[in-house]
Amino acid sequence: MPWYVAGPLIGLFVPALLILDNRVFGVSSNLRHLCSAVLPSRLDYFRYDWKRTGLWNLLFAAGILLGGFLACHWGRPQSVAISDETRLALTKLGIHDFSGLAPRQLFTWSALLSLKGLASVIVGGFLVGFGTAYAGGCTSGHAISGLANLQLPSLIAVAGFFAGGLIATHFLLPLIL
Amino acid sequence: MPTNPDTDQPQSQTGIALVAYLLLGVCFGIVLTKSEVVSWFRIQEMFRFQSPRMYEIIASAVVVAAVSVALIKRLGVKTASGEPIAIPPKRLGLGVRYAVGGTLFGLGWALAGACPGPLFALVGSGVTVMVAAIVSALAGTWLYGFLRPKLPH
Numbered sequence: 597m598p599w600y601v602a603g604p605l606i607g608l609f610v611p612a613l614l615i616l617d618n619r620v621f622g623v624s625s626n627l628r629h630l631c632s633a634v635l636p637s638r639l640d641y642f643r644y645d646w647k648r649t650g651l652w653n654l655l656f657a658a659g660i661l662l663g664g665f666l667a668c669h670w671g672r673p674q675s676v677a678i679s680d681e682t683r684l685a686l687t688k689l690g691i692h693d694f695s696g697l698a699p700r701q702l703f704t705w706s707a708l709l710s711l712k713g714l715a716s717v718i719v720g721g722f723l724v725g726f727g728t729a730y731a732g733g734c735t736s737g738h739a740i741s742g743l744a745n746l747q748l749p750s751l752i753a754v755a756g757f758f759a760g761g762l763i764a765t766h767f768l769l770p771l772i773l
Numbered sequence: 774m775p776t777n778p779d780t781d782q783p784q785s786q787t788g789i790a791l792v793a794y795l796l797l798g799v800c801f802g803i804v805l806t807k808s809e810v811v812s813w814f815r816i817q818e819m820f821r822f823q824s825p826r827m828y829e830i831i832a833s834a835v836v837v838a839a840v841s842v843a844l845i846k847r848l849g850v851k852t853a854s855g856e857p858i859a860i861p862p863k864r865l866g867l868g869v870r871y872a873v874g875g876t877l878f879g880l881g882w883a884l885a886g887a888c889p890g891p892l893f894a895l896v897g898s899g900v901t902v903m904v905a906a907i908v909s910a911l912a913g914t915w916l917y918g919f920l921r922p923k924l925p926h
Contacts (some may be wrong), residue, residue, distance in 0.1 A: 659798015760879020
């Protein structure tokens with residue numbers, strides 16, 4: 597799918613959700629809703645009516661999962677056509693399997709037993725959870741909804757997203773891989 | 774929250790509206806996967822500045838969303854049930870939560886090669902180990918809830 601189709605389509609979820617019922621597009625709130633629903637807790641942060649505030653969004657997330665399933669069972673199997681420079685840089689770091697959406701050397705259950713698999717999946721996932729909760733949003737909530745509504749806090753958050761991503765890519769990954 | 778006068782249930786919690794959210798999610802999951810935004814390889818390419826693709830996708834998404842929001846405000850567009858559309862502003866506070874939380878999220882984004890939406894899409898597309906990443910993200914979210922009273926915002 598070319599960028600000029602994908603990007604505008606992603607942007608349209610903002611008005612679609614607002615018009616449907618004043619819902620603000622953002623996926624990371626679901627992590628909070630899931631904690632609130634699954635883990636009994638005395639913490640104020642998780643004590644709210646998650647069904648009333650978050651049921652719509654949990655269904656949206658369930659839809660994303662289903663959409664991922666449909667997308668990969670419909671049409672040609674995907675091999676991601678990244679640029680030659682990226683391929684070369686990753687090969688130098690020891691990545692040699694370029695099939696699929698994520699490298700199998702890092703993102704399989706058996707790879708969890710290795711340091712690099714653990715760092716990617718478990719440490720990466722943990723930081724995604726902690727970081728989005730602290731920042732109050734992720735790529736959808738801040739970079740798209742927030743910037744679209746001209747929110748300064750979201751601009752600061754997005755600068756942080758890229759600072760963190762650059763640090764991890766250029767300093768942490770060479771140590772881990 | 775708008776209510777449905779017949780049942781006194783919030784409009785958004787009625788069956789049809791809930792199905793609409795599920796279907797919108799399905800569409801979003803398909804776009805994320807087919808555009809390869811969910812790919813660790815694409816995220817690496819982005820953070821190495823070796824292709825404009827991810828930047829073009831994010832920028833055009835923001836432009837379309839921003840124009841839509843501006844039009845909604847200017848034209849006074851209402852929700853499907855006739856309520857005025859209002860987007861709650863984000864409170865700046867000290868700004869620390871955005872800078873520090875954002876940076877920590879960015880570290881995770883590059884390590885896992887996925888942000889929250891793509892994590893769900895990847896599980897669906899067969900990268901099932903991302904279930905472990907989601908569970909770990911829940912642990913991270915819980916830790917934030919635990920530490921929140923002590924953290925600067």
